[in-house]
Amino acid sequence: DAGVIQSPRHEVTEMGQEVTLRCKPISGHDYLFWYRQTMMRGLELLIYFNNNVPIDDSGMPEDRFSAKMPNASFSTLKIQPSEPRDSAVYFCASSMDALSYNEQFFGPGTRLTVL
Amino acid sequence: QKEVEQNSGPLSVPEGAIASLNCTYSDRGSQSFFWYRQYSGKSPELIMFIYSNGDKEDGRFTAQLNKASQYVSLLIRDSQPSDSATYLCAVSRYGGSQGNLIFGKGTKLSVKP
Numbered sequence: 001d002a003g004v005i006q007s008p009r010h011e012v013t014e015m016g017q018e019v020t021l022r023c024k025p026i027s028g029h030d031y032l033f034w035y036r037q038t039m040m041r042g043l044e045l046l047i048y049f050n051n052n053v054p055i056d057d058s059g060m061p062e063d064r065f066s067a068k069m070p071n072a073s074f075s076t077l078k079i080q081p082s083e084p085r086d087s088a089v090y091f092c093a094s095s096m097d098a099l100s101y102n103e104q105f106f107g108p109g110t111r112l113t114v115l
Numbered sequence: 116q117k118e119v120e121q122n123s124g125p126l127s128v129p130e131g132a133i134a135s136l137n138c139t140y141s142d143r144g145s146q147s148f149f150w151y152r153q154y155s156g157k158s159p160e161l162i163m164f165i166y167s168n169g170d171k172e173d174g175r176f177t178a179q180l181n182k183a184s185q186y187v188s189l190l191i192r193d194s195q196p197s198d199s200a201t202y203l204c205a206v207s208r209y210g211g212s213q214g215n216l217i218f219g220k221g222t223k224l225s226v227k228p
Binding site: 041042043044045048056091103104106107108109 | 157158159160161203205215216217218219220221
C-alpha cells in the first residue's frame with residue numbers, strides 16, 4: 001500500500017482565498033484524522049471520522065474550517081476564507097480501529113502558507 | 116484545559132548513551148499514552164504505547180508510566196545519531212483508543228557521534 005496520500009504537499013495562497021486540502025487514507029482503515037501542527041501550538045487534532053462519519057470536531061478552530069469524507073477513500077479539509085494564522089502543516093492520518101491499539105499512520109502533510 | 120507538557124530541549128547526548136525524555140499530563144482521567152518520533156520535515160510515527168503503570172520495553176526503547184505522579188517517560192538506550200529527532204508525547208482519555216489524542220509540543224533530541 002502507498003500509505004496515506006495528501007495533496008497538495010505545499011500550498012501558498014493569499015488571505016481571503018479558499019483552500020482545499022485532500023487526503024486518501026490507507027485502504028481498509030476505518031478511522032481518519034485531521035491534525036494541524038505549528039511551532040506555537042504543536043500538533044492538534046482538528047476532527048476525526050469513523051466509517052466516513054464525523055465523530056469529534058471539537059478541535060476545529062472556527063466556522064471557516066470544514067471537513068468532509070464523502071467515501072472511504074477520500075476526505076477534504078477546507079478553509080474559507082483563509083487567514084495568515086492558518087499557516088501550518090496539516091496532517092491526515094488513518095488507523096484500522098481506534099479501539100484496538102492500532103497505530104495511526106500519518107500522511108506526509110500539506111504545508112500551508114497564507115500571505 | 117487538558118495539557119501535556121514536555122521540555123522542548125534540545126536534549127543533547129553522546130552516541131551510546133541513554134537518552135531520557137519526560138512528559139507530564141494534567142488530566143487524571145488519561146488512560147493511554149503514546150510516544151511518537153518526528154524527523155525534521157517528516158510526519159510523526161508511533162514508537163510505543165503504554166497503558167499500565169510500570170515499564171514497557173521494546174528493543175532499545177523503554178516507556179515508563181506513573182499515573183499517580185501523572186508522568187510518562189521514554190528511555191532510549193545505546194542512542195544512535197539516527198535517533199536524532201523530535202519526540203512527541205500524546206495522551207488519551209480513552210483506554211486503547213487513539214482518537215482524541217492530546218500531544219505535547221515535543222522534545223528535540225540530538226545524538227552526537
